[in-house]
Amino acid sequence: MDPHQDEVGSLTFMVRKVWLNMRSAIAAELKAFGLSTPQYATLLMTEAQPGMSAADVAREVASSRQAANEMLASLELDGLIERRPNPTDRRSHQIHVTESGRARLAEARIAVDRREAELEAAFTPEQRGAARDWLEGISEACR
Numbered sequence: 001m002d003p004h005q006d007e008v009g010s011l012t013f014m015v016r017k018v019w020l021n022m023r024s025a026i027a028a029e030l031k032a033f034g035l036s037t038p039q040y041a042t043l044l045m046t047e048a049q050p051g052m053s054a055a056d057v058a059r060e061v062a063s064s065r066q067a068a069n070e071m072l073a074s075l076e077l078d079g080l081i082e083r084r085p086n087p088t089d090r091r092s093h094q095i096h097v098t099e100s101g102r103a104r105l106a107e108a109r110i111a112v113d114r115r116e117a118e119l120e121a122a123f124t125p126e127q128r129g130a131a132r133d134w135l136e137g138i139s140e141a142c143r
Contacts, residue, residue: 015138022119029115033108034078038063038071040112043097043105046081051094053086080104 027037035043038061045060046052052060058068072095075081080101083093097105120128 026112029111033104035108039075043101046095047097050096053092
């Protein structure tokens with residue numbers, strides 16, 4: 001038997017299971033704010049990196065460009081983001097979070113942070129740090 005695999009299954013599928021379970025837990029929190037997990041992620045990213053394109057968002061949330069554009073249209077319709085012409089590429093737009101989007105994100109972030117803290121409560125600070133370091137390292141190794 002492969003030493004990296006046990007009775008639970010491969011590492012890849014263990015990570016997938018954790019992701020799906022966490023996504024479900026966070027989605028339940030976000031529902032109260034009228035946001036999906038990808039919408040929340042998009043607001044986080046575009047607040048941190050104003051001017052991202054739809055293609056950038058699609059890559060970061062692991063979706064097709066079409067799906068990202070539909071999600072962005074929904075956020076724009078709700079007044080949470082705005083698309084501005086890209087001054088260096090007339091074919092694309094830059095995405096910016098509006099004041100309303102920042103306010104909704106700030107409220108949702110409190111609920112998400114609280115829920116993540118509940119999920120991590122049984123772990124020591126060292127375990128949480130090691131898990132985050134490992135996830136970051138694996139993510140980087142996969143690029």
